[in-house]
Amino acid sequence: MSADLEIGLYVFMLAAFVGYLVITGVPPLLHTPLMSGTNAISGISLVGSLVVAGSDHGLLSSILGFVAVTCATINVVGGFLMTDRMLKFFKREEKPSK
Amino acid sequence: MIDTLITVFYLVAGFLLIFGLRGLSHPTTARRGILCAEIGMALAVIGTLLNHQIIRYEWIVAGLILGSLIGSMTAWVPITAMPQRIALSHAGGALAATLVGVAEYLKMAPNVPPITMLALGFEVLFGALTVTGSLMAFAKLQDLMTGVPIVYKGQNILNISLFIVAAGIGLYLAFDPSQTALFFVLVALALLLGVFFVLPIGGADMPTVISILNSYAGLAAVATGFVFSNNVLIIAGALDGASGLILSIIMCKAMNRSFANVIFGAFGQVAAPTAASKAALVDAKATVQSVTPEEAAVIFRAAKSVIVVPGYGMAVAQAQHAVQALERLLDSQGTSVKYAIHPVAGRMPGHMNVLLAEANVSYDRLIDMDDINHEFAETDIALVIGANDVVNPAAKTDPSSPIYGMPILDVDQAKTVFVLKRGMSAGFAGIDNALFIHPNTRMVFGDAKGTVTKISAALSTLQNDSTPA
Numbered sequence: 001m002s003a004d005l006e007i008g009l010y011v012f013m014l015a016a017f018v019g020y021l022v023i024t025g026v027p028p029l030l031h032t033p034l035m036s037g038t039n040a041i042s043g044i045s046l047v048g049s050l051v052v053a054g055s056d057h058g059l060l061s062s063i064l065g066f067v068a069v070t071c072a073t074i075n076v077v078g079g080f081l082m083t084d085r086m087l088k089f090f091k092r093e094e095k096p097s098k
Numbered sequence: 099m100i101d102t103l104i105t106v107f108y109l110v111a112g113f114l115l116i117f118g119l120r121g122l123s124h125p126t127t128a129r130r131g132i133l134c135a136e137i138g139m140a141l142a143v144i145g146t147l148l149n150h151q152i153i154r155y156e157w158i159v160a161g162l163i164l165g166s167l168i169g170s171m172t173a174w175v176p177i178t179a180m181p182q183r184i185a186l187s188h189a190g191g192a193l194a195a196t197l198v199g200v201a202e203y204l205k206m207a208p209n210v211p212p213i214t215m216l217a218l219g220f221e222v223l224f225g226a227l228t229v230t231g232s233l234m235a236f237a238k239l240q241d242l243m244t245g246v247p248i249v250y251k252g253q254n255i256l257n258i259s260l261f262i263v264a265a266g267i268g269l270y271l272a273f274d275p276s277q278t279a280l281f282f283v284l285v286a287l288a289l290l291l292g293v294f295f296v297l298p299i300g301g302a303d304m305p306t307v308i309s310i311l312n313s314y315a316g317l318a319a320v321a322t323g324f325v326f327s328n329n330v331l332i333i334a335g336a337l338d339g340a341s342g343l344i345l346s347i348i349m350c351k352a353m354n355r356s357f358a359n360v361i362f363g364a365f366g367q368v369a370a371p372t373a374a375s376k377a378a379l380v381d382a383k384a385t386v387q388s389v390t391p392e393e394a395a396v397i398f399r400a401a402k403s404v405i406v407v408p409g410y411g412m413a414v415a416q417a418q419h420a421v422q423a424l425e426r427l428l429d430s431q432g433t434s435v436k437y438a439i440h441p442v443a444g445r446m447p448g449h450m451n452v453l454l455a456e457a458n459v460s461y462d463r464l465i466d467m468d469d470i471n472h473e474f475a476e477t478d479i480a481l482v483i484g485a486n487d488v489v490n491p492a493a494k495t496d497p498s499s500p501i502y503g504m505p506i507l508d509v510d511q512a513k514t515v516f517v518l519k520r521g522m523s524a525g526f527a528g529i530d531n532a533l534f535i536h537p538n539t540r541m542v543f544g545d546a547k548g549t550v551t552k553i554s555a556a557l558s559t560l561q562n563d564s565t566p567a
Contacts, residue, residue, distance in 0.1 A: 004327040005324070008327060008329065008332055011333060012332050012336055015333040016336045016339065019116075019336050019340030019341065020340050022119050025123040028448055028466050029125065029448065029461060031446075031451070032446060034119075034341060035184060035309070035345060035446065035448075037119065037122065038119070038337060038338045038341040038342070039184055039188060040135070040187075041119075042192075044331055045319050045322055046146075047322075047330060048195070048198040048326055050146045050147065050149075050152065051146065051326065052197075052201040052202065053158045054152035054153065054154050054155060055153065056153050062154070065158075065161070066161045067193075067194075067197055068193070068194040068198050068201070069157070069161025069165060071165065071190040071191070071194040073166055073169060074172070074187070075190050076139055076165075077166045078170065078172050078173045080135070081169065081173035082175075082183070084132055084133075086177070086452050087128045087129045089452060090128070090455045091455070092462055
C-alpha cells in the first residue's frame with residue numbers, strides 16, 4: 001500500500017470524524033445556510049479541475065477541464081454568495097431599552 | 099521550495115474550511131465562519147495554481163471568469179426557490195468531479211494503478227449519479243415534472259441490480275484499466291442510476307433527497323482527492339459528505355422513517371380513497387368549523403400568547419411578510435409571538451427559518467419542535483399556515499396512517515387552533531387531517547397571504563377602537 005494512500009485514508013477518517021462533530025453542532029436554525037455552505041465547499045473539485053484544465057494534455061482534456069472549472073467555480077462563487085446572503089437575514093431584534 | 103509553499107497553503111486551507119463550518123454553530127459567528135471558509139477555498143485555489151503541472155492558463159482563466167459570472171448572477175434567486183437552486187448546484191459540483199475523473203482516466207489509460215482506478219471509478223459513479231439525480235430533484239422542485247413518486251413493478255430490484263453492475267464494472271476496471279469502453283459504460287450507468295434513484299421519491303421527501311445528494315457530491319470530491327493524492331480535497335469532501343449524511347439522518351428521524359424507506363419506499367403516493375375514508379371526509383366536511391378573518395381577529399385581540407406554525411404553503415403563498423406584520427401588531431398589544439419549526443417543514447432542511455428570517459423575524463422567536471412542543475398547552479392561539487402533515491394527529495393516533503409515528507407539533511393542545519388553508523384538500527402526503535375537525539380548530543379558508551393581511555387589518559381596527567382616546 002502506497003504512503004499517499006495510507007495518509008489519505010487517515011486524513012479521510014479524521015476529517016469525517018471532525019466533520020461529524022462540527023456539523024452536529026450546527027442548530028436546525030442554520031441548516032439551509034449549512035447546506036448551501038457545504039455545497040460551496042464541494043466546489044473544491046475546482047482544485048482537480050484546475051490541474052486538468054492547465055496541464056495541456058490535448059484539446060479534449062483542456063475542454064473537459066474548462067467545463068469542470070466553470071461548473072466548480074459557479075458552485076464556489078454562487079454557493080458562498082448565497083450562504084452569506086442568507087446569513088445576513090438572521091438578526092436578533094433590538095429589545096427597546098427603557 | 100514551491101512545493102513547501104503549496105503544502106502550507108493546503109494545510110491552512112484545510113484548517114480554515116473546518117474552522118469556518120464550526121462558526122455555523124451560532125448565528126452571531128456564522129458570517130465570520132463563512133468568510134474563513136471563503137479564504138480557505140481561495141488559498142486552496144492559489145496553492146493549486148502554483149503547481150508545476152499547470153503550464154497553460156488560458157482555459158483556467160476563461161473557466162474562472164465564466165463560472166464567477168454565472169455563479170454571482172444566479173445567487174440572487176428568491177428564498178422560496180432556494181431548494182431547487184441548491185439542487186442545481188449539487189449537479190454542477192458533481193459534474194466537475196465527473197469530468198475531472200473522465201479526463202484523468204483518458205490521460206492515464208491504459209496504465210492506471212489499481213488504487214487510482216478504484217478511486218476514479220468511485221468518483222465517476224457517485225459524480226455522474228449525483229449530476230442526473232440532482233437535475234431530477236431540480237425538475238421536481240421547479241415543477242418541471244410531477245412531484246408525485248413515479249413507481250413501477252420491479253423498480254427497486256432494477257435499481258439495486260444497476261448499482262451492483264456499475265460497482266462491478268468499477269472493480270473490474272481496477273484489474274483491467276485498458277477497457278476504455280467499459281469505463282464509459284460505467285459513466286452511462288451512473289447517469290441512468292441518478293434518474294432512476296430520484297424517480298420514485300416524492301415531494302415530501304425532497305429535504306432528505308437533497309441532503310443525500312449533498313453527501314454524494316462530497317464523496318465524489320473525496321474520491322477526486324484520492325486520485326490526485328490531495329488532502330485538501332479529501333478534507334473538504336469529507337466535511338461535505340458528513341454534512342449531507344447528518345442532515346439526511348435528521349430528516350429521516352423527523353419523519354420516523356428509515357433511510358432505506360425513503361429511498362425505496364415511494365412515500366407520498368396519493369392512495370385511492372377507500373369507502374371508509376370517503377365517508378369520514380364527508381362527515382368531516384359537516385363538522386368543520388370555519389370563521390372569517392374578522393372573527394379570528396377578535397380572538398387574536400384577547401390572546402396573551404400565539405405560536406405560528408409555518409409550512410411550505412406559507413412559502414408558496416409568499417405570506418411570510420404578512421405574517422411578520424401580524425407579529426408586530428400582536429407584539430404592540432403585549433401578546434407573545436413565537437414560531438414553531440418542524441424539521442421537515444418546507445422543501446429543504448431549515449427552509450422555514452431562512453424564509454422567516456428574510457421577512458425580518460428575529461431568530462430567537464424561531465423555536466425548534468422539541469423545544470416548543472410543551473408550550474402549546476399553555477398557548478392561547480396556534481396559527482397553522484400552510485402546514486398539514488407536520489400537525490396531523492393521525493401520526494399519534496392512527497397506526498394505519500402512512501405518517502404514523504412521525505413526531506408532530508402538538509397544536510391541538512392550544513386553546514384555539516386557526517388553520518389557514520385554501521380548501522379541504524389533503525396535504526403533500528395525500529392524507530386527511532383530523533386536526534381540521536378538532537373541537538378547538540377554526541378553519542380560515544382563503545389565500546394565506548390575503549387571510550393574514552385581513553386578520554391584521556381587522557386586529558388593527560380593534561386595537562384602535564379599544565385604545566382610550
